[in-house]
Amino acid sequence: MKITAARVIVCCPGRNFVTLKIETDQGLTGLGDATLNGRELAVASYLTDHVIPCLIGRDAHQIEDIWQYLYRGAYWRRGPVTMSAIAAVDTALWDLKAKAAGMPLYQLLGGASRTGVMVYGHANGRDIAQTVDEVLRYQAQGYKAIRAQSGVPGLEKVYGVGRGTMFYEPADADLPSEHDWSTEKYLRHTPQLFDAVRRAVGPDIHLLHDVHHRLTPIEAARLGKDLEPYRLFWMEDATPAENQEAFRLIRQHTTTPLAVGEVFNTVWDCKDLIQNQLIDYIRTTVVHAGGITHLRRIADLAALYPVRTGSHGATDLSPVCMGAALHFDLWVPNFGIQEYMRHTDETDAVFPHAYTFSDGFLHPGEATGHGVDIDEALAAKYPYQRAYLPVNRQQHDGTLWHW
Ligand SMILES: O=C(O)C(=O)C[C@H](O)[C@H](O)CO
Ligand SMILES: [Mg+2]
Known part of the structure; x- marks a missing residue:
């Protein structure tokens, strides 16, 4: 099952979400979440600009090898942006594998x-x-x-x-x-x-x-x-x-x-x-x-x-x-x-x-796979809107505190 295309869908139906969709030569598609609250577009770019080009043509069944390829291969390990991007690919591949097997993911x-x-x-x-x-x-x-x-x-x-x-x-x-x-x-x-x-x-x-x-x-x-x-x-x-x-x-x-x-x-x-x-x-x-x-x-x-x-x-x-x-x-x-x-x-x-x-x-x-889909036409009606988490300051002197 070869990966033929992949794309990132950013939408804001009340809040921002980043979703990776992977397509294959078998006609099956897989979805992964890549949302990093307040830093969404960094992960979207990481996927679009740096990960997706490396995915095309790979065997979607090789989940472990692709994971190691993206983790070790990047040289720059760990961190929320990298790991959210890897997570999105990994989730989409497990979704695909379970769909190809005709079973819900938990069975696999x-x-x-x-x-x-x-x-x-x-x-x-x-x-x-x-x-x-x-x-x-x-x-x-x-x-x-x-x-x-x-x-x-x-x-x-x-x-x-x-x-x-x-x-x-x-x-x-x-x-x-x-x-x-x-x-x-x-x-x-x-x-x-x-x-x-x-x-x-x-x-x-x-x-x-x-x-x-x-x-x-x-x-x-x-x-x-x-x-x-x-x-x-x-x-x-x-x-x-x-x-x-x-x-x-x-x-x-x-x-x-x-x-x-x-x-x-x-x-x-x-x-x-x-x-x-x-x-x-x-x-x-x-x-x-x-x-x-x-x-x-x-x-x-x-x-x-x-x-x-x-x-x-x-x-x-x-x-x-x-x-x-x-x-x-x-x-x-x-x-x-x-x-x-x-x-x-x-x-x-x-x-x-x-x-x-x-x-x-x-x-x-x-349902086969992880059982979650995306309505892309509806998603397109909710474009990205920048939104941040708050910051926290000590009441007595304004020192920036943990949030
Ligand atoms: O759900 C929780 O336990 C939280 O602490 C929520 C976080 O503040 C939130 O996911 C940050 O993006
Ligand atoms: Mg918490």
Whole structure:
């Protein structure tokens, strides 16, 4: 099955998405997500200008060889732009291979290890009362796991706190908007939030929280300890993870489970965290960590320790990524949970898909390949619009802080 053509489709049905479509001499096409929030066109160019010319004429079945060719062959390894581009090719090739085999991708990976993929939804509120209401709304829709984020008294805008709708979108401005931050206010407020939420939902719902890289290790250790009574499923991105060793300090102080990995791109970014058992969940995902081929390598390393998966699934990962992730999730033996932020109706219309939600679980469906398509005519009606994630500054003196 020879690759005859490939092209990048950039569209903005509510937010920007970059999609790679690969065509073959058998008439089959494969799709891969290449979206890198706020840096979309860099990946589009990387693919169009540097990767696609190398793909034409290759055997689409040689997924591993093409992966190594793009990773080792570039000389410049790793990094989000490179790995998102490789991921898009890899995802499209797995889609093609499964279509050629006439089976859903999860069957090709080794078959289903579970009946469905447990997901967590996002409950956001401007204060504790509104967040509790949102959590209860998710519980009523059947969710078994819910992430809770709330506004912090005294801070004007806080990440994760949207407009109180199902469609929170952080990349909201033509140039980065600025948020303010106070660690002291956040650390005072967050245990109160989970006290209220846990009391409202009872013991059986899994609760999650995203710290979004904003604490120092010792502050994160304190928050983990303060949250222990509320039995979180995980505390996410407690501290920036460039220094993997930092998690040792957090780990020494708290039994709150730790999750990290949405900004990681390779197994090298998580190797020490996994091997030293400093985390409980690894959150790398298909699009930003080199596709199915590389995610499988990360998951296999994690399984030895045993760290479980918890793939990132925000709305800036397109339905193509979500579809591929769900096949992976249904198969991977050390599955933990999958994030699920719903896409808008406009996005869902551009990317018709076979996956479905029911009672707190997603299922990838039985269509061949990963089961996600693109309506190119509709996509063309939504041209690219520059949009950035916000930046975060310390409230007391304006120092640029982690976002
Ligand atoms: O979904 C999450 O856990 C996030 O932290 C969302 C990220 O901020 C978002 O994907 C950045 O592009
Ligand atoms: Mg996160």
